[in-house]
Amino acid sequence: MHTRVIAVLLFVRIASLSLAAQTGKIEPIGPASDSSVAEGVKKVLDPKGYRVSLDDGSVACEIWLRNKIPAQPKKDSPGALYSQLAESTLVGIISFPQATTDYRGQNIGKGAYTLRYELIPNDGNHLGVAPNRDFVLLVPAASDENPDATFKFDELVSLSRKATGTKHPGPLSLAQPESGTAAAVSKDDEDHWIFSAAIKLASGEDLPIALVVKGTAPQ
Template identity: 35%
Template sequence: MLLAGLALASGACAQDYKVETFDAAAPAELAPAIRETLGSAALRVIGPQGPLCEMWFRTAVPARATTQQKLGVAYGQFEEGTLFGAVRFLRENRDFRKQLVKPGVFTLRYALNPVDGNHMGVSPIRDFLLLLPAAEDVSPANITREDTIKLSKKSIGLNHPSVWSVTSGEGEHAKMPEVARLEEEDAWVLYFRLPVQPAGGAAAPLAMGLIIFGHAPEA
């Protein structure tokens, strides 16, 4: 998430994580119907111990014709349960709640953090991407919030979905894709442009950020 008041660290620190682009078909572990929606232009995030993950996004992520304005929501143009893409983790990592994610292939779907007492203080922005097991998420169509959460729990074998905090991509990130550090937190953000297709409109790139290493303050 975009943590209020945090600035990007110096370029020297940002070398701890980096991103590179490469061209490859989406993983064979994905359902054919989902693979068909993904582009071949992929991102590889490299950390201090080597390659961490590889990501593929849809060639056009469906969105509402108009953006819904809600408190704490950065991307109100998306329906919860929308498929954004897929990720292959090459080594163990921990999500925004410090939950262990083992190497494997997962789909990425959009969801909002609930507004309730159990989730206060998690992040000022409610937008997240959830990991779903590739073997069970077989259609690119939108699914319900409930099904998104249910399947995401299976991705890590716990009673909570695997959540990855989304942040605004606006700002000084002209070299997208890039990875930058949030100065006062041990968090690293992958900034990229997502191809978005609004209902009844023309497709256009949308700047986004995704925390690929870092945790909620109370996690």
């Protein structure tokens, strides 16, 4: 009987570890301190960040979301999930501890980047890139000092090219969010690692978001 109890406990422990490995881990961390991030940007970030680890224990990134994000009246944007956000709005910052890739598979160097919301143009040239049009574009933190700045599409694309060193910007895909607001990380059927949490809008509303922090577009 005693042996059977031990065996059951070991099974439960192994199953728990296996589940944790499949889902990765979120750890709360303190305020953003990277010297490349402008003080004006740091002031609008939530003081609590998140360290996102994968199933192998490696750290994919650290994320700080903006606090009280300016919102616009929800508008009808075909194919968009986050129509409360105005294009080019600063959503937060992300820091990569080692080189990684964006959603296009382009190389992204380690370091800190701002995350600015943008929509894929609805012009027929990007069909099939993602299930929805919502992305954030990576901009090297040192090149994006004003959190309240707004950019035309071409201006933001030009800034984001500094993250890739190519003729293309550096996108990370935004996905369909779950209804909950607790920070979490999970992996979907296409090997996309997705960070989910809630951002606080200036209106006081919590807006759940989901961001692909590792993984590329289906080929």
